[in-house]
Structures are given as structure tokens and as C-alpha cells.
Amino acid sequence: MTLLKSTIRKKGLNNMALLSIGTNAKTIKSDKQGEFLTAILYLAPHKLSGFNVCPKAKNCISPCLNLAGMGAWSITQQARIKKTQFLFEHKKEFLAQLRKELGAFQKKCDKLGKKAAVRLNGTSDLAWHLHKLELEFPRIQFYDYTKVMGYLKARSLNRHFTFSYDGPHNWNDCLKALGQGVNVSVVFKGKLPKTFNGFPVISGDDTDLRFLDKTHCIVGLTAKGPAKKCTNGFVVIQ
Numbered sequence: 073m074t075l076l077k078s079t080i081r082k083k084g085l086n087n088m089a090l091l092s093i094g095t096n097a098k099t100i101k102s103d104k105q106g107e108f109l110t111a112i113l114y115l116a117p118h119k120l121s122g123f124n125v126c127p128k129a130k131n132c133i134s135p136c137l138n139l140a141g142m143g144a145w146s147i148t149q150q151a152r153i154k155k156t157q158f159l160f161e162h163k164k165e166f167l168a169q170l171r172k173e174l175g176a177f178q179k180k181c182d183k184l185g186k187k188a189a190v191r192l193n194g195t196s197d198l199a200w201h202l203h204k205l206e207l208e209f210p211r212i213q214f215y216d217y218t219k220v221m222g223y224l225k226a227r228s229l230n231r232h233f234t235f236s237y238d239g240p241h242n243w244n245d246c247l248k249a250l251g252q253g254v255n256v257s258v259v260f261k262g263k264l265p266k267t268f269n270g271f272p273v274i275s276g277d278d279t280d281l282r283f284l285d286k287t288h289c290i291v292g293l294t295a296k297g298p299a300k301k302c303t304n305g306f307v308v309i310q
């Protein structure tokens with residue numbers, strides 16, 4: 073056994089699935105009712121693993137959804153940290169496993185008669201488009217939320233982005249995104265308003281399939297987990 077293989081084995085990474093299928097309450101709801109099945113990659117956000125996976129995170133760091141739902145369990149947090157370290161310390165092996173899992177997921181969807189949707193930045197904001205997985209897996213619809221304006225150039229038929237509001241400091245970038253036909257997600261405390269800064273608000277809570285949304289809209293999300301107590305501007309308090 074090579075040293076590399078043995079290190080990966082010691083860390084218990086070789087048996088750990090990277091993609092989560094059917095573990096997100098919102099995607100379970102939409103997957104059950106609709107034509108899509110969704111797989112999500114959850115890493116340890118921001119610098120939790122020792123590696124920064126969220127280059128533009130600011131106000132969203134403390135209210136990050138990382139701790140919502142199953143993220144509240146320490147076993148989930150440990151798994152996300154291990155996966156992130158695996159990505160940064162053994163990138164080639166990580167990408168090989170990811171490609172294998174994407175292929176298997178496509179096959180599973182075909183068997184079930186579902187369309188495949190994959191969100192690689194479940195709790196991160198990495199430039200996955202640089203690996204051009206959307207070309208290797210043309211029947212998978214990739215989608216993500218991002219705070220990095222530069223990523224929007226990578227939009228294609230099967231790679232979709234929703235830009236994320238982080239508070240008044242990134243509103244100008246939000247306006248630029250909206251001008252390019254990219255929707256902006258905003259977290260609200262309590263009931264969703266009808267409009268935000270003059271733009272219509274649609275609900276992003278019923279489904280996670282953002283690529284089906286009409287454009288030039290704010291995608292309203294109600295505050296969950298630690299976001300319920302957020303007062304730094306990331307969550308809009310009405």
C-alpha cells in the first residue's frame with residue numbers, strides 16, 4: 073500500500089460518501105413530488121477545517137446554515153471537516169471519487185426515471201466550475217448559491233447560480249447580478265415580504281431547485297437555525 077493510500081485509509085475517508093442524497097428537508101420535499109433527485113456536497117464552511125472554502129463570507133459566517141438540520145450533530149460536523157481536508161490534502165483522489173459518485177448518481181436517477189440535480193457548494197463557495205464537471209456530466213443540472221461575482225461568467229445550460237445577499241455591503245454586487253438575469257437570495261426573519269428594494273420576492277423555501285425559478289427576482293428564504301438570532305445585516309429584519 074502506498075503512503076498516500078494508507079494516509080487516506082487511516083483518516084477513514086475511503087469509505088465515506090462525498091455526496092448526500094435525501095438528507096436535506098427542502099430537497100426531500102421537492103424530490104418526492106417532482107421530476108428531480110438532488111445530491112449535495114457538504115463541506116466545513118469558511119475556515120472550520122483549516123482551509124477557507126468561502127472566499128467572500130463575511131456577515132454569513134456566524135448564521136451559516138452549516139449548523140441547521142443534521143448539521144447540529146457533531147458526527148455531521150466531523151464528516152464535513154474530514155471531507156474538506158480530504159479535498160485540500162488529496163485533491164486528485166477527492167476529484168476521482170467525486171466523479172465516480174456523480175456517475176453513480178446519474179445511473180440511480182436514470183433507474184428511478186428522475187432528472188439529476190447536484191449542488192456542490194452545500195456549505196461552501198468554491199469554484200467547482202473550473203473542473204468543468206458540467207461538460208463531463210451533461211445530463212446533470214448543477215446549481216449553487218454564491219457570493220463571488222466572477223463565478224457568474226461560468227453559467228451554462230446545466231450550471232446555474234443564484235447570487236447571495238450578505239447584508240447592505242454586497243447589495244451593489246446583488247444589483248449587478250440581477251442586471252445579468254441572476255436571481256439573488258435574501259434571508260428574512262419571519263414572513264417573506266412581497267418586494268425587497270423594489271424587486272419581487274419569490275419563496276425559496278418550498279423547493280431548492282433554483283434553476284426552475286423565474287428570473288429578475290429576489291429568492292426569499294426564512295431564517296433557520298442560528299440565522300434566527302442574526303442581527304449583523306445578513307438576515308433582513310422587517
Ligand code: SF4
Pocket residue numbers: 117118125126128129130132133136137138194195196197219
Ligand atoms: S458563504 Fe455560504 S457556506 Fe460559506 S459561511 Fe457563508 S453562508 Fe456559510
